[in-house]
Amino acid sequence: MTADTAGAHLTVVAVSDDEEFTAYVTAALPRLRRLAHVLCGDGHRGDDVVQIAITRLYAHWRKARAADDLDAYARTVLVRAFLNEHRRRWGLVRLVGGSGELPQVEQAQPDVETREVVWAALRRVPPKARAVLVLRFVADLPVAEVARALRCSESTVKSQTAHGLAALRRLLGKEER
Amino acid sequence: MSEPSDLLAPLRAVEPDERTTVDIGRAIRTGKRRKRIRNGLTALAAVVLTVVALSPFLVRPSPPPEPAGPAEFDVLRQVVRVGSAAGYHGMSYQTGRYQHTILLARAADPVAQELGAITVHARGRYPGQGGPGWAPHGQPAPDVHGRRAVWLDAGGLLAWEWGDGAWASVRLEPSFPDMRDRAHRVAQSVVPTADTPVRVPLTVDGSTLRQVSLVGVRIPLRGTGDLGGLVFASNDEPTAPNAVVVLEEDLAVHVESVDAPLMGVAGEVIDSVEAVSDPANRDNWVANPVR
Numbered sequence: 355m356t357a358d359t360a361g362a363h364l365t366v367v368a369v370s371d372d373e374e375f376t377a378y379v380t381a382a383l384p385r386l387r388r389l390a391h392v393l394c395g396d397g398h399r400g401d402d403v404v405q406i407a408i409t410r411l412y413a414h415w416r417k418a419r420a421a422d423d424l425d426a427y428a429r430t431v432l433v434r435a436f437l438n439e440h441r442r443r444w445g446l447v448r449l450v451g452g453s454g455e456l457p458q459v460e461q462a463q464p465d466v467e468t469r470e471v472v473w474a475a476l477r478r479v480p481p482k483a484r485a486v487l488v489l490r491f492v493a494d495l496p497v498a499e500v501a502r503a504l505r506c507s508e509s510t511v512k513s514q515t516a517h518g519l520a521a522l523r524r525l526l527g528k529e530e531r
Numbered sequence: 532m533s534e535p536s537d538l539l540a541p542l543r544a545v546e547p548d549e550r551t552t553v554d555i556g557r558a559i560r561t562g563k564r565r566k567r568i569r570n571g572l573t574a575l576a577a578v579v580l581t582v583v584a585l586s587p588f589l590v591r592p593s594p595p596p597e598p599a600g601p602a603e604f605d606v607l608r609q610v611v612r613v614g615s616a617a618g619y620h621g622m623s624y625q626t627g628r629y630q631h632t633i634l635l636a637r638a639a640d641p642v643a644q645e646l647g648a649i650t651v652h653a654r655g656r657y658p659g660q661g662g663p664g665w666a667p668h669g670q671p672a673p674d675v676h677g678r679r680a681v682w683l684d685a686g687g688l689l690a691w692e693w694g695d696g697a698w699a700s701v702r703l704e705p706s707f708p709d710m711r712d713r714a715h716r717v718a719q720s721v722v723p724t725a726d727t728p729v730r731v732p733l734t735v736d737g738s739t740l741r742q743v744s745l746v747g748v749r750i751p752l753r754g755t756g757d758l759g760g761l762v763f764a765s766n767d768e769p770t771a772p773n774a775v776v777v778l779e780e781d782l783a784v785h786v787e788s789v790d791a792p793l794m795g796v797a798g799e800v801i802d803s804v805e806a807v808s809d810p811a812n813r814d815n816w817v818a819n820p821v822r
Contacts, residue, residue, distance in 0.1 A: 372559055375555075375559065376555055376559070379555050379558070380555065383551075383553065383555075384547075387547045387551060387553065388545065388546060388547055390547075391545055391546075391547040392542050392545050397547050397548050397814070398552070398730070398813070400547060401547070401551050401552045401553050402552070402727060404553045405552065405553050405554065405557070405558060408553070408555065408558040409557075409558040409561045409562050409565070410562075411558075411562075412558050412559055412561075412562030412563075413562040413565045413566050415562075468541045469541035469542060469544070469545070472538070472539065472541045472542060473541075473542065476539070476542070487535070487539060488539070488542075490535070491535050491536045491538070491539040492539050492542050492543055515535075519535055519538070522538060522539075523538070526538070
């Protein structure tokens with residue numbers, strides 16, 4: 355080693371793709387699971403969607419890592435997984451029953467009853483409009499970001515918002531007269 | 532008029548259960564497999580393109596190989612999902628090493644009654660199956676999801692190749708004049724899944740599994756009278772004598788059936804089957820029932 359190179363002593367830690375992926379997903383998992391849970395209205399289905407999404411994310415990890423916003427990329431993969439699973443008629447099958455079939459024992463939380471009513475109504479809103487409402491009003495994303503996640507135009511997001519809100523208000527009995 | 536954000540405000544506090552079936556390691560393993568397939572297909576496509584470019588009169592590129600159906604299943608994982616179709620829906624799903632069975636009921640019936648079944652066989656495990664190119668006896672039927680299908684001479688109405696070398700069949704009780712059409716629509720509602728774990732409300736003491744083993748689990752889909760079951764037998768063949776223990780809707784563990792050859796050897800296993808804590812809360816159901 356020359357004096358020059360010895361002076362420029364750098365510590366290089368080789369991090370494999372797998373380690374990097376694992377570290378990222380471990381940190382992102384709570385928010386991915388929460389988003390999937392709200393979208394699906396069911397924790398188990400939500401976890402299934404997250405599993406599908408992170409598998410896809412891994413398969414395209416180098417592309418994902420190079421994205422401008424990795425969190426947005428991961429969110430897009432998750433929302434696409436949710437919509438795809440609906441298209442595959444997954445929504446018609448309940449592996450272990452829905453809330454109407456089995457009693458759910460909830461932890462004591464404020465306003466659980468209201469939450470269940472809103473959730474039941476939201477589950478009846480068509481999947482794409484549901485995704486728009488959740489991303490805009492639960493995840494607080496701007497219209498442009500929602501359009502990116504759903505790979506559609508901003509005007510589509512706005513129209514889906516209007517349709518989704520109208521459906522939700524109707525289902526909740528809050529229709530304007 | 533309420534603000535949109537107020538309307539959905541109750542969902543802001545939603546937090547998923549700390550327990551999760553999400554498995555990063557499994558995502559990596561499955562992702563690697565997919566990348567290998569994708570890279571293999573890309574390489575194959577490149578080779579084919581090169582050969583075609585160099586020898587346009589010599590070769591016609593063959594389609595890329597499709598993944599073969601699995602030679603055996605994991606009894607703790609679901610391999611297909613079944614939608615509602617042609618007036619039928621799935622009642623229950625039973626796994627096994629060589630076949631998975633979905634019992635069907637009519638959607639319109641107020642009390643679910645088994646009126647048919649879908650049987651999904653592992654690669655090479657359809658009864659009487661021969662080598663490559665083999666098909667069950669019967670007349671050609673319209674494709675199912677682009678794959679070969681046959682109107683069966685016996686053993687059901689329709690069979691189709693759901694994975695390379697892996698066949699499934701639909702059986703329906705004759706109730707309508709258009710049973711073939713209905714069977715075809717039922718088959719189209721069967722979609723392979725990406726290795727979905729099952730969850731059951733029962734566990735069995737693993738130390739008792741000596742002469743018999745856990746060869747399958749049953750999960751409810753819709754309208755069954757039980758919340759799930761465990762199937763025990765001395766071998767994995769679908770026709771082997773078995774014992775089935777279920778958790779009834781009233782949360783009682785119940786021995787549904789014990790075939791005669793197992794009477795003397797399955798007692799200890801059956802006695803060790805227990806419901807999970809608070810089985811009415813499906814968050815407590817387990818992906819691996821062997822404790």
